[in-house]
Amino acid sequence: MTGFITRLKKNNMIKKIMIDNNYDYDCIFNHKKTIVNVSNSESDMNFIIGVKGRLPYFRATIQNLIMGVKSTTKLKVNIIVVEQDIEPINQNFCIENNVGYIFIPLEITKSDNLHSTSLMYNIGYLFSKTAKYSAFHCADIMVGYHFFETLSDYYFNKDFNWLQPYCDKRVVTFSPSTTNSLLNGVFPTFDPSKFDSEMFNSEPEVQGAPGGCIIVPSELFENVGGYDPELFYGYTVEDSFFWCKLEVMVNGEKCPHIHFKGGTYAENPKLYLYHLHHPNIKNENPYFKKMFDYYSEFCSIFTYEQQLEYIKHKSEIFKQQKEKLRITKLKMVT
Numbered sequence: 001m002t003g004f005i006t007r008l009k010k011n012n013m014i015k016k017i018m019i020d021n022n023y024d025y026d027c028i029f030n031h032k033k034t035i036v037n038v039s040n041s042e043s044d045m046n047f048i049i050g051v052k053g054r055l056p057y058f059r060a061t062i063q064n065l066i067m068g069v070k071s072t073t074k075l076k077v078n079i080i081v082v083e084q085d086i087e088p089i090n091q092n093f094c095i096e097n098n099v100g101y102i103f104i105p106l107e108i109t110k111s112d113n114l115h116s117t118s119l120m121y122n123i124g125y126l127f128s129k130t131a132k133y134s135a136f137h138c139a140d141i142m143v144g145y146h147f148f149e150t151l152s153d154y155y156f157n158k159d160f161n162w163l164q165p166y167c168d169k170r171v172v173t174f175s176p177s178t179t180n181s182l183l184n185g186v187f188p189t190f191d192p193s194k195f196d197s198e199m200f201n202s203e204p205e206v207q208g209a210p211g212g213c214i215i216v217p218s219e220l221f222e223n224v225g226g227y228d229p230e231l232f233y234g235y236t237v238e239d240s241f242f243w244c245k246l247e248v249m250v251n252g253e254k255c256p257h258i259h260f261k262g263g264t265y266a267e268n269p270k271l272y273l274y275h276l277h278h279p280n281i282k283n284e285n286p287y288f289k290k291m292f293d294y295y296s297e298f299c300s301i302f303t304y305e306q307q308l309e310y311i312k313h314k315s316e317i318f319k320q321q322k323e324k325l326r327i328t329k330l331k332m333v334t
Helices: 002-020 025-030 055-070 091-096 117-126 147-155 176-183 218-223 238-251 288-300 304-333
Strands: 035-037 045-051 077-085 100-105 133-137 141-143 213-217 273-275
Touching: 002 288, 002 304, 025 117, 025 304, 035 091, 045 055, 045 117, 055 077, 055 091, 055 141, 055 147, 055 176, 077 117, 091 100, 100 117, 117 133, 117 238, 117 304, 133 218, 213 218, 213 238, 218 238, 218 304, 238 288, 238 304
Parallel strands: 045 077, 045 133, 077 100
Antiparallel strands: 035 100, 133 213, 141 273
16 A cells, blocks of 8 residues: 555656646747747658757757758758757847747746756757657767768658667767867768768767657657657656657557657667767756656656556646647738
8 A cells, every 4th residue: 555655646746736837838939038930831840959058969960950950952841949047049040040939938847957858859840830840859960961862762751759869879979189070060961871981989879768759750759748848858768768658659558768669760770979078968957867767757657547647637728729829820910
């Protein structure tokens, strides 16, 4: 009986946190300091990047993505930058590069002055015209020149639940010297076939990361309730939590931890993503342990029925927020 009561308390605690920290996206959209400058044109995929600080990394990544999008004639891709900060630092940069831009004032968010990737991803999705696919991409990861063309030719022409667009379940990290060269614009074109092994970290990255970039059909993204900024902000495990929700929804069974069942991986042909080298910031989030506990409790303590109940409740709220925003946008047009 004691074990059951403990599980019940943990279950209710996470639900309570979600309810207490629930975001009103319509209120954020209408805030006087919020900036929304995104395309209303149809696209195959919205490529959403969240940013707070780290300007050299972010701007090198955006230039790289722009080059990749221009290289494809088969996919219509909207790059959408969501900035969460005190001031809209990257607004002019995005305008100059014809990139979608959304600014959220840090003062109205519930992240204790830390960035919230989960919030920025949700806002990028909700504030933009819905595409068939949504990609959620880190601001310090580059793609190869033929990345989007390969997606079109080999992955988007077949069904998948969700796609991790890199092989071996890991990103590849550039060495510090290569990263500095890239940040200084030494490589005007980005053709990984011309790179040699000395340009990368000598030790391979650990396999199994669910983050970096993930591509999700928009219907599935809504059915799992998007990301969970109510629970996660700063450097944390929001990607692992999100992946677990996908597995629960698609596989129809309890997700005890990430076991990479249900997703598609870019193995044939292989795609690589390239991480710019920077110091580890894991210890910069004072709430990391608490947030990791949320993830662990969801996986270990919740039953499948409780996991599914949480996801469906979150999805219902998310879809209500989307409908509320649709009505707001319609009123603005008329």
